Amino acid sequence: MHVEVHEVCKDYATVRAVNQVSLVAKGGEVLALLGPNGAGKSSLVRMMVGLTQPDSGQIRYRADDTQPALATLETTAFGYLPEDRGLYQERTVLDNLRYIARLRGLNKAVADRNTSRWLERFELSDRATEPMRQLSKGNQQKVQLIATLLHDPQVVMLDEPFSGLDPMNQEFVLSVLNELREAGTTVILSAHQMALVERMADKLVLMNKGSVVAQGSLPEVRQQLLQHHHLQVEFAHPVAIEKLAGLSGINDVSVLTDTLYELYCDEHLATEQLLKELQKFAPVRQFSRHQQSLHDLYLQAVRAETS
């Protein structure tokens, strides 16, 4: 199932929560929405599941590239894990899951079968008859995720699926999401855990103040966010910083140790030429390109947007 968002805007009172956002998520892809609190991720997800309507723009769904687009999704076709989530605390795990499965349109036999299968997958079978309130926060979170997946949806939208989970459970959820991707499910999620997202997402959409800052695959996003090349150079003895800053294509220089420097260069600067220039000041012991993490790029981009 393809999810297409085209130039969507949403205003709340005096705030523009989502501004001209476009994206496409295809079947078997994991698309991650990234951004600080208030970036508009949850507002976008809530529009995608039909809880609110866009003020302008379109959200469409289609089975594949050849099929006509649908304006809405059948409730059986998608699963949604809201950011503000909970289940009936006084009812048992089984009651909660069966109720949601039945509301999703599953008949009793299929509802029971799927509930058992997912409880087993999440290692919660022995807690099935306990009231929700007796489960730990992490286990409640897992039951929530089961409630989202038990009808085997074609599209899964998860708002902050890793929040409240310990590292073990984060890894577990990651493995479940990978299984979904392999099964051809479209997964759209919002998250703050960059390291996890980096490992899993096929597409990233970085948002800030309602707008898309960068989007695409991880290398594409890197490319879009990279304002400077970071090069590290170590000389055999100290070099005056003014000499380094005066070189063509060098925008800024940081001194890391007496002999180690970080150079911020133009994107298209030819590094071989630069190395020759540097060797004129002193023998170069080490010369390398510094790879920034997605986390650093994300922070840089958001700070740049904010300033």
Added chain:
Amino acid sequence: MQHWQQIIRIGGFEFRRFFKWKQEIFSLLLMAALFGVTIGWGVLKSSLEETQTVAVVAPVTLPELPNIRWQPVTDAAAAQAELGSAYSGVLEVSANPEDGYHAELWAANSGGWQERLQTQLQGWLQQQKLQALPLSDSQIAMLNQPVEVTLTVQRGEEETSHSASQAIPLIILVSIMVGVFGSFGLMMTAITQEKQQRVTEQLLTIIRPAEWIDGKILGITLHCLKSMATVLLIIVLVSTLMMVIEGGAFELPGINWTVLGATTLFAIIGLVMINALMAGFAATIDDPNHSGRTAIMLIPALFVGAGFGVMDNLQGILAQVLSWFPLTSFAVMPLRIADGSVSGWEVLISLILLLATTYVIRSAAIRLFTMGITMYGKEPSWRMMGRAFIGRR
């Protein structure tokens, strides 16, 4: 079909949310015990009361009275010195040819037994006085016979005793009140809990607000009807049981199917209307412990209160108006039907008005519910609620 299936699923879940077997059995036993104790209180009290020893100076032998032991003495003044120790009371009865009898009772402390003794003794001495007069037994019997005023209300071929015509409306009103209070408590709990437990957002992607509220109304109305039926059953069973204990024959009271059918119909529609109103309003309450709006939800109790207000004059113009007015008709019309003071066309008009109002209130409640159910941490203003209620954006 899918729409109704969803409503039935939600209704079933809502009913089961509040129906717990252990709690039901415990409530039944508790209610039965309370009714039993209330009705059997006199018997219980009498059986547990202590026997009082009363010193007596009398020219005649006094009759035996329950929980009283007579102790004949010759000197009343001397006996009074032992009040509170040997005697609970001292009674001096004197026979005077002109006045008949005179009796004086002294007691150390006041107590309920003294009033009973005075009443019983008075009756007995009155009989002694009559016996002393030159009257035949038939004359005495005639004097003892109280003058009875019998009231029979006759409408068509039906005759209803006055006590029965008073008791049935009271039982109907009490059961409707039980239903309305149940509706207030359950609907409030159901919706504010869902908001606080953050269940709403997930469910709203699966079901429409109209399906959700209709399902809730169905489930909680069924629960209220169950509570009403339980209360009625307990009243009937305990009353019958007490009759048997008091020596009467085991006989279940006769059922007037017209009254029962009409009462059930009005009660169901009335509860649906009240539940719709409660659901819409409860969705706008963020935290029931801190919201100033919770008390507003008690207003439907006033609609039932109107029934209590006119119960003593069900033929009056006020009762007639309230039995047509849709917000009170579900409580007042069954009383008038039970009383027999209503014609068929009145019932029909009242029913149509009640149905139409219920539909309008349900539609308005859906708009309120849709607006309020996803609001967390804040409540809509009265203005917003008013606009939602009348269907303006």
